[in-house]
Amino acid sequence: LAVPRTIKKAFLAVEQSEGQGARVRRSIGTPSLRNFSPFLMLDHFSVKPGAGFPDHPHRGQETITYLLEGAVDHEDFTGASGTINAGDLQFMTAGKGIQHAEMPHQNTDGSANVGLQLWVDLPEKLKYCEPRYRDLRAAEIPQVDVDGGKATIKVISGQSHGVDSVKDLAYTPVWILDVTLRPGAKVVQPLPQGWNAFSYVLEGDVIFGKEGEGNRLPVGQYHNAVFNQEGDAVYVENDPDAIKDARLVIVAGTPLDQEVVQYGPFVLNSREEVVQAITDFQTHSNGFERSEGWQSEIGK
């Protein structure tokens, strides 16, 4: 029988401004949670037309953007562009350097575009790799009903209850599961041994921990529950008396045994390399050549 993963801590995401007029609830990447390899940042973003994330660079990490509502356009300095629609994901490997803009899709009806952006550290040997994108469309994401249909799990990446995700999308191995729990649902979700794992609650309230054992902890909306590495499964349930479904993501990733030195969107393994990244971006070199004179159409 699976040994439950216990919770190291659960805390409320910090709401703050980011980009141009965008709002994010940041949980990973705030002072209360750093050094959680391979995870660098988790933003639960809300961006309305007229706001967004205009032209900005990245080096040394992968960004995973999961659209929950609306649509976000992206355009980069190679001219690549596209739209991430509700239910879709984009896995962007910045590698040696990307400059891009991420803006609400023009024809939104004024409502907010909502999603998650997770930053995952790249292994040292891939810090300067060629940038790349992998899109995962909603239709490609398998889902599995468990606990007599009281729970539904979208297997974005990894495995759940005998269902495998379609393909490995990031270089750094991550599992991403989108779990909906109706009142009374109970789910036991195995995770790879020794990986770092967390769960961010999007809607409703859940209870983590195995019935009859200690360490049961209620966690509410917009809270991030960080698990200890010991144990091999997450036990989570939605109270039978709950009046609404709960929705959470469960994410796990391999810890990378390397230094993390970060300055905004530049994430490398030494201060010298971060200084070099800033210089490269300013002098349009070593991967930022196409930043020279570039301006996005969508970020104007």
Ligand SMILES: Nc1ccc(F)c(C(=O)c2c[nH]c3ncc(Cl)cc23)c1F
């Ligand atoms: N200023 C600044 C500096 C560095 C950035 F990476 C960004 C940025 O793009 C984002 C930070 N959170 C996000 N959530 C979702 C999306 Cl789609 C984008 C972002 C940004 F705005």
Ligand SMILES: [Fe+3]
């Ligand atoms: Fe970005």
